[in-house]
Amino acid sequence: MRFHILTLFPEAFAGAAEYSMMGRAVQRGLVSVNVVDIRQFTEDRHGTADDYQFGGGPGMVLKPEPTFAAVEKILASLPADDAANTPVVLTSPQGSRFNQRLVDEFAAAPALVIICGHYAGVDERIRTNLATHEVSIGDYVLTGGELPAMVMVDAVSRFIPDVVGSAENVQEDSITSGLLQHPLYTRPADFRGMEAPEILRSGNHAAIDQWRRRQSLERTFRLRPDLLPAAHLSNSDRAYLAQLGWPVDGNEPLAE
Ligand SMILES: C[S@@+](CC[C@H](N)C(=O)[O-])C[C@H]1O[C@@H](n2cnc3c(N)ncnc32)[C@H](O)[C@@H]1O
Known part of the structure; x- marks a missing residue:
């Protein structure tokens, strides 16, 4: 399973996949985590990835162009069948609650793209025209989607064959x-x-x-x-x- 995480803060993932079960799974090639800096897909020299809201209001909004460009590049790098079956998950407190049904669905996918919002959130067109899923990890608001992305990577990885010692271990969990x-x-x-x-x-x-x-x-x-x-x-x-x-x-x- 290859996870692609789109974020404005790639440094938040430093070390996240290097220890314990995740570290071993990465070393054994069972999972890989590709952290993509959304700013690398901006086209102006300042690397502007967020902007003020139309209509006014506090907080910046993630612009659509760099996020669309990053996701499109990732999907274009996959075989067509895999790209069509790769969930593009927008982390959001407004989404469906992350649960075992979604863990199973994501673990069966060829890859997973996770978009981390920040500030006031993301441009609505990312939600309506790019994401296939909008997922919340609970009824509270975090500063950004980085922790939800780590939660999803961890929970999904446990259901990739051979990541956890014996299949029995995960099936017996709460x-x-x-x-x-x-x-x-x-x-x-x-x-x-x-x-x-x-x-x-x-x-x-x-x-x-x-x-x-x-x-x-x-x-x-x-x-x-x-x-x-x-x-x-x-x-x-x-x-x-x-x-x-x-x-x-x-x-x-x-x-x-
Ligand atoms: C401060 S929040 C924005 C919340 C937005 N203003 C709203 O009311 O829906 C910034 C980002 O953090 C992430 N986030 C915050 N809480 C989350 C949660 N419970 N589950 C998943 N992602 C969350 C999302 O990516 C979101 O775009």
């Missing part, structure tokens, strides 16, 4: 599995009188699996009951949830 993950413990077994559950140290794998599944169900029921209607639940999961108070046949969980 949200991805449809449920919140069970609690995790490591050594020491007793830390300041707080003991790791005996069952996890019992070596009884069937009992451990059942304990983890139930913890996962209970945690989801208590913290994120909205996830349950879409989760894959066995009859015994449903029976366990019913004991907790979740309706077996209904769509909505009971209020606690």
